[in-house]
Amino acid sequence: MAATDYKFEGWLGMDASAAEGKMVWGEFEPKAWEETDVDIKITHCGVCGSDIHTLRSGWGPTSYPCCVGHEIVGNVVRVGSKAVGGLKIGDRVGVGAQSDSCQGRKGPDPCEACDSGNENLCQRMHVGTYNGVYMNGGKSYGGYATYNRAPSRFVVKIPEGIPSALAASMLCGGVTVYTPLKFHGCAPGKSVGVVGLGGLGHFAVMFAKALGADKVVVVSRASDKKEDALKMGADDFIATDEDKDWAKTHAGTLDLIIGTASSNRMPMTQYLNLLRFDGTFVQVGAPDDGLPSISAFPLIQKRLKLTGSLIGSPSDIRSMLQLAVEKNVRPWVTEIPMKDANQAILDLDAGKPRYRYTLVNEGCEDVQASSVKL
Ligand code: NAP
Ligand code: ZN
Numbered sequence: 265m266a267a268t269d270y271k272f273e274g275w276l277g278m279d280a281s282a283a284e285g286k287m288v289w290g291e292f293e294p295k296a297w298e299e300t301d302v303d304i305k306i307t308h309c310g311v312c313g314s315d316i317h318t319l320r321s322g323w324g325p326t327s328y329p330c331c332v333g334h335e336i337v338g339n340v341v342r343v344g345s346k347a348v349g350g351l352k353i354g355d356r357v358g359v360g361a362q363s364d365s366c367q368g369r370k371g372p373d374p375c376e377a378c379d380s381g382n383e384n385l386c387q388r389m390h391v392g393t394y395n396g397v398y399m400n401g402g403k404s405y406g407g408y409a410t411y412n413r414a415p416s417r418f419v420v421k422i423p424e425g426i427p428s429a430l431a432a433s434m435l436c437g438g439v440t441v442y443t444p445l446k447f448h449g450c451a452p453g454k455s456v457g458v459v460g461l462g463g464l465g466h467f468a469v470m471f472a473k474a475l476g477a478d479k480v481v482v483v484s485r486a487s488d489k490k491e492d493a494l495k496m497g498a499d500d501f502i503a504t505d506e507d508k509d510w511a512k513t514h515a516g517t518l519d520l521i522i523g524t525a526s527s528n529r530m531p532m533t534q535y536l537n538l539l540r541f542d543g544t545f546v547q548v549g550a551p552d553d554g555l556p557s558i559s560a561f562p563l564i565q566k567r568l569k570l571t572g573s574l575i576g577s578p579s580d581i582r583s584m585l586q587l588a589v590e591k592n593v594r595p596w597v598t599e600i601p602m603k604d605a606n607q608a609i610l611d612l613d614a615g616k617p618r619y620r621y622t623l624v625n626e627g628c629e630d631v632q633a634s635s636v637k638l
Contacts, residue, residue, distance in 0.1 A: 270411055283319035303342035303412070306410060307428055311608045336432065337356065348416050432622045434581075437467050444573035457521035463619055464548060484503060520544050539568055598622070600622070
């Protein structure tokens with residue numbers, strides 16, 4: 265076992281104003297150590313739309329202080345004697361948006377989800393990498409930080425060939441769209457739509473192509489991201505605020521749509537009309553204020569399926585990383601120093617990233633001077 269005299273410090277949201285760039289740097293108490301755990305010295309952490317929803321208590325009251333960040337990459341510095349996955353000190357690893365599930369430990373019956381490798385769908389216990397509570401009562405703190413402690417089942421090795429800044433962004437943003445694309449049969453012969461070209465949306469374009477989709481169409485509000493979308497591999501682009509005929513022109517052309525919009529101000533009924541009969545719309549974006557009401561007719565008349573999807577399991581993350589290596593999937597990531605995390609949150613809220621930010625830990629010496637101690 266390595267020395268354990270390191271400090272867990274990070275950017276803490278103390279109340280909803282944190283989402284306005286008011287996180288403060290401070291020390292926090294990780295979950296009490298268990299021998300199934302791993303400690304990670306964080307080198308990189310992606311900035312996800314969910315971080316903002318949580319910082320501002322958009323999905324319900326957040327348990328402050330809260331350190332967000334669930335696209336964590338770093339090096340293992342401590343491994344429990346009962347850790348799984350063959351993890352060793354020094355390994356380059358990642359943790360996505362979930363860091364524990366019931367793992368069959370709750371109740372006398374086995375857990376169907378955990379036993380079948382669908383831990384992300386565990387209905388008994390889903391511990392988010394931040395703002396969650398572990399079975400031993402400890403709080404989960406995310407990756408805008410120096411160190412992370414996570415149950416080993418949710419720690420994945422990062423394959424060589426993917427730089428850490430890119431791998432980080434895939435651990436939530438990538439797998440959240442990869443998993444439903446795969447599950448709903450994205451493959452040669454299919455036409456796929458992507459609503460919203462933000463972090464998740466840009467991954468959806470690249471993974472749909474990597475899975476062999478014939479045609480990928482981006483459905484964005486304005487045309488300013490069109491050139492980028494085509495560079496990412498999209499075949500067509502719809503700007504809903506600018507082309508008044510879009511819903512008619514493109515009606516009935518898609519087999520599968522991945523909806524990533526983070527707000528409910530969206531023309532959902534018209535999106536559904538883009539599907540062929542028996543098509544599927546998968547909502548992954550999670551607006552604070554729910555989804556808009558929709559007409560029943562596209563569902564009825566075309567036998568459509570309207571569904572959702574939550575992140576991905578550790579095995580989904582592994583297979584996504586494998587595909588990313590094989591197909592050389594290169595997300596568009598801007599590296600930002602960890603000390604500028606507040607600005608990163610403001611930029612994401614303003615829709616500025618093109619298309620994902622990854623915070624890089626080059627040390628936070630200059631913010632530690634004004635840190636808080638909990
Ligand atoms: P993001 O980078 O901010 O992208 C969100 C996109 O939504 C924007 O780029 C924008 O695309 C579109 N949008 C449509 N209407 C909007 C509006 N009124 N205001 C702002 N954006 C609007 O965020 P992200 O990291 O990709 O996350 C997207 C959503 O997925 C968030 O709600 C996040 O919490 C959720 N999420 C869900 C899961 C899951 O497991 N289901 C996992 C991670 C994240 P255009 O500009 O192209 O229109
Ligand atoms: Zn996320």
